[in-house]
Amino acid sequence: MHRIDKATEKVVNTESWDELPEETDDYLFVVQAGAGIDWSLVDGVLVPPPSPPPPPPTVPAKVHKYWLVEELLAQGKMASLRAILNANDEARERWEASNEVYRSNPLVDWFAALQEMTSADMDGLFIAAAARQATAQI
Known part of the structure; x- marks a missing residue:
């Protein structure tokens, strides 16, 4: 048996009684299993509270370059990255030598600044790239 607060219409206590108590000014009683x-x-029916929202996605510390490229292509930013890399030999060499791209790499922030992307935008890019990798069926 469940004690329901009339003001909130929420279960405030689950109790065992031999017989159903009478409703009071503050409480009513309902029998419903579970x-x-x-x-x-x-x-007249007890329903569970809504599920809590899922936690926000975690920004990965690194992503595989392949999945980042896939996401850059999807967002139409790969041509810009190519142009930036072609204009900077050191950045291009580092890009070509890497298999993974770290979010903390200064070149990532440099690219974001040139693209007028915020830190949140870049976090979203990494989250999306990681999601592509997680759902990949290669």
């Missing part, structure tokens, strides 16, 4: 604390009374 309900629990914080369930709500909706049209």
Whole structure:
């Protein structure tokens, strides 16, 4: 049996009684198997509270260059990266030598600045690239 607060229409206690108590000014009582604390009374039926929202995605420290390229292509930014790399020998050599791209790499922030991307935009790029890798079926 569940004690329902009339003001909030939420279960505040689950109790065992030999018989159903009478409703009071503050509480009413409902018998329904499986309900629990914080369930709500909706049209005479107890319903569970909504699930909490999922946590925000974590920005990966690094992504495989292949998946970053895939995401850059999808966002239409790969041509810009090519132009930037062609104009800077050191950056191009580092890009070509790497298999993974670290979010903390200063060249990543340099590219973001040239693209007028915010740090949040770049985090989103890394999150999207990691999601591509996680769902890849190669």
